[in-house]
Amino acid sequence: MITHEEICSVHSMTETEKYGLLEQVMDDYDRKESNLIQILHMAQAIFGFLAPEVQSFIAERMDIPNSKVNSVLTFYSFFSTKPKGKYTVSICLGTACYVRGGKDVVNKLKEVLSIEVGETTEDKMFSLQVMRCIGACGLAPAMTINEKVYKQVNPNKLHRILGMLK
């Protein structure tokens, strides 16, 4: 099985190495169509997003039509077919966060970044997405930027938080 370290070291990999790793992932999952979703998850972890070439590669190596791969991955909002920004800003819209102002955070972010949910800023710095409960309900509304969790987010302080990253 592929180790976590391998996945974490993808940043320093060449494209060829990434495709090699993906081949290994598919082997681990026996190239079975019933494991397609897991394989797509790993592929996204390796490449950051699922470009048409990556989709075709998976389709070819698993002997299923492109159209089926695309059908599965466009059904789940988790998968992205476009490159993500350097920072992925995810806002929780689980029940607790929603009622405690998660929606306002989303709206403010859309305004500040001038993008819609699912999009990436032109300078490729920020991508915006929403997610379901991340288990931090006590400190809602919650937000993550890459791996870091931000709690009780105040929409008016978003500018500062993003500014510090730039």
Place this chain on the structure above:
Amino acid sequence: MALVTLTINNKTIQAEEGTTIFEAAKQNNILIPHFCYLENVHQIGSCRICVVEVEGARNLMASCVSEVKEGMVVQTNTSKVRKVRKVLYELILSDHPKNCLGCHRNQNCELQDLGEQIQIDSFRFEGVKSKDVVDSSSASIVRDSSKCILCRRCVTVCNEIQGIGVMNAHHRGFATFIGPSEDESLGHSICTNCGQCIVVCPVGALKEKDSTHIVWEALLDKSKKVVVQTAPAVRAALGEKFGYEPGTLVTGKMAAALHELGFDYVFDTNFAADLTIMEEGSEFLKRVNDQLNSTTGAVLPMITSCSPGWIKYIEHQYPDQLGHLSSCKSPHMMLGALVKTYFAEKIKVDPKDLFVVSVMPCTAKKFEITRPEMESNGIRDVDAVLTTRELARMIKDAGIEFTELKDAEFDSPLGLSSGAADIFGTTGGVMEAAIRTVYELVTGRELPMEALHVQPLVGLQQIKTADLLIENPLEPYAFLNGVTVKVAVTSGLKGANMLMEEIRLGKSPYHFIEVMGCPGGCISGGGQPRPVNNMVRMKRMEAIYREDEGKSLRKSHLNEDVMTLYKEFLGHPLGHVSHELLHTSYVKRKKN
């Protein structure tokens, strides 16, 4: 099977266990309004138009996916049911362009029919339109997503019946669309152009690429001689577009209509079907001879190559097995090539001024004529392909009263054909035609079977096989004495896939295989009139066998005009001229 007793609309009825409410109602003459349901093909309950009220159930039930139960009490027309049905229908319409007057399905549209059946007289919702992509990248098929009502019949047919998987649902909710991958167009996908998706689409979302316009232009162009040819399966289905029962043969009226439309010469693809048997039969005997008597051997089984949907399929899916394909062009391509050479010379017309139109039951033939290989001396073999449906449209457009026409004949010298050519239109037909000729050439005796039919190869089963023992052959074929020739026939690409897997694993026991890309063969090709189901297939098939049996000429090698062609022009089967004009090669394509 156990019987279940239930009531539908206060009538007590019985139905076999496992039947759906919809089917049980239908067996008792109650047609529950429905939409996505397609008998034996697509029953996944995606539209819910077919809802009924069942006593004791909390919600309305979709009758096409709910099975009958003992003691069930079903009502199909309560005010709740009727209201829900209308709302569902209106919701479909709220995201539909409704430009019926400019739509090729006008008056032949299941969405219109449903609206008529459930008496819609207004629509209350007008929604944002979700998608309007017209994909005309394919040479055969045009997909207009604005008309798609997401019934997913095409998805079922493309995936489950043909085993291709180009048509799929992408994204979800309001953004859902049906088609190939979002980064891919049909023309650049692994689509085989079989058109089976078009045949089942209830609305105007899938259609053949129009060729009526360029054919009209050619007909009206004084400088052009326009030649038309018709495939065997067209005469067994065209009548349906003019109110005839499925299975009515309209050969004579069809020829008359083509003359009236202004075609200069009306030829018959069947002539070239007889020619195909001469070429393909000889190729088969040569391969068997090489296999038994030469050190190099030969690639066997040999597989027929008349069906361009099948050809594109094998090129994508089994690019390493192309050697199994017969090198024969499909019959209409052969005829096109002959018209532009042999016939052009005969009538002293520059081939550049000849325009050849093929009327075909097939959408894949529209792609086939664009293949770079299909030309001789820089002149295309065939210039346009019309489907059976398109020909019907042209006949109507021209104001020809089809049912009133007097029977006419095909023109000479490319119009005469045997009964063996007729049966090319149905699954099993090409093989039977080949066996009739090959057996007689090899043994000097007529095929010893009743009415010359190879019974195990007749019918709609997915894979059919037969064994043929050769005894006491003529001197040149002495090496075949005691050999049992094994043949297989399949129609629909899923069956082809099974036979190809055997070949790939080196386990195929056959010498000769016939593949037709569409289930049932050309009689239910992607260009044939709708609806197509097994009842319609059987009727068309019977019509084709009737046409065969009604002829005194039943064997390809006895077609005198074909013999004359060899004498005057081609020389002999597999000769140099044949090789140039009648044979072709194949290309490897990407697998997904």
